[in-house]
Amino acid sequence: MEELSSGSSDYAASTWIAWFLSTKGNEYFCEIDEDYILDRFNLTGLNTEVQHYTYALDLITDALDENVNELHREQIETQARILYGLIHARFIVTTHGLAKMLEKFKRADFGRCPRVLCYQQPLLPVGLSEFPFQSPVRLYCPRCEDLYRPKSSRHGALDGAFFGSSFPHMLLMVYPHMIPTKVTVLPPPISIAQKQYGGVSADILHQRAAALERRGECLASAGEETDQSGNVNDRSLDVSAPVDFVYERVVPRIFGYPVHETSQLMAWQDRQQKKQTATITNFRQQKLHSGDA
Numbered sequence: 001m002e003e004l005s006s007g008s009s010d011y012a013a014s015t016w017i018a019w020f021l022s023t024k025g026n027e028y029f030c031e032i033d034e035d036y037i038l039d040r041f042n043l044t045g046l047n048t049e050v051q052h053y054t055y056a057l058d059l060i061t062d063a064l065d066e067n068v069n070e071l072h073r074e075q076i077e078t079q080a081r082i083l084y085g086l087i088h089a090r091f092i093v094t095t096h097g098l099a100k101m102l103e104k105f106k107r108a109d110f111g112r113c114p115r116v117l118c119y120q121q122p123l124l125p126v127g128l129s130e131f132p133f134q135s136p137v138r139l140y141c142p143r144c145e146d147l148y149r150p151k152s153s154r155h156g157a158l159d160g161a162f163f164g165s166s167f168p169h170m171l172l173m174v175y176p177h178m179i180p181t182k183v184t185v186l187p188p189p190i191s192i193a194q195k196q197y198g199g200v201s202a203d204i205l206h207q208r209a210a211a212l213e214r215r216g217e218c219l220a221s222a223g224e225e226t227d228q229s230g231n232v233n234d235r236s237l238d239v240s241a242p243v244d245f246v247y248e249r250v251v252p253r254i255f256g257y258p259v260h261e262t263s264q265l266m267a268w269q270d271r272q273q274k275k276q277t278a279t280i281t282n283f284r285q286q287k288l289h290s291g292d293a
């Protein structure tokens with residue numbers, strides 16, 4: 001095996017890719033499958049993005065001629081890193097690439113959201129552009145849907161194009177179970193708001209109503225208050241269960257005073273929630289009484 005130019009690291013890796021991945025600051029990258037790199041179709045157009053393209057590709061695949069002089073080799077090395085990054089952006093939106101990045105996401109290799117109400121949500125890297133040298137990598141939080149700069153300056157210097165602008169969304173579309181539940185609820189559009197009651201979706205409300213009906217029948221037949229149906233664990237049967245889901249959210253304040261427009265909107269939302277909670281409570285009581293009768 002050809003001895004690799006070790007750069008800043010003295011780690012003796014068996015392949016260029018293994019060395020590249022083990023270098024400090026490259027923790028966001030996953031290992032691209034060799035088959036993927038060797039398939040020239042996957043690299044279409046990259047020859048115009050990178051100088052010394054052929055040499056750089058040879059270096060990545062450990063096929064670079066040993067007789068290349070030292071100065072030239074350094075330039076090739078730099079280009080090889082860019083080429084690897086650009087191939088990486090294409091690879092991580094393939095099925096296999098997404099699976100590899102999912103494992104890194106689960107391990108929180110890209111860090112966690114600094115926002116308190118995101119509860120240590122793991123982040124995903126994202127580029128703001130598909131082209132190199134436009135903007136550095138950013139980290140996307142699927143819970144608050146905001147972007148952050150990486151903590152480490154090494155990661156902060158990575159090019160966003162090495163991850164692409166579609167990666168987080170592609171990953172969450174392929175693995176929808178990884179989409180975190182939103183704790184903070186944004187005001188829904190009016191049409192949706194009309195279908196919702198205090199943050200409880202119409203579906204859940206119908207389920208509860210059906211459960212209450214069942215309970216009503218059950219009580220009528222049993223003729224007493226104790227619930228013998230065996231559905232003790234069914235929370236929807238518990239009439240004393242709180243109807244109102246408590247939203248956890250930040251109220252933006254300046255010198256302790258809520259910001260005017262936002263607080264107005266929030267006050268409106270709170271009023272709507274109270275109204276809808278009252279409606280649900282009335283609805284339940286009516287149901288229960290009709291069941292008792």
Ligand SMILES: [Zn+2]
Nearest residue numbers: 113118141144
């Ligand atoms: Zn967040």
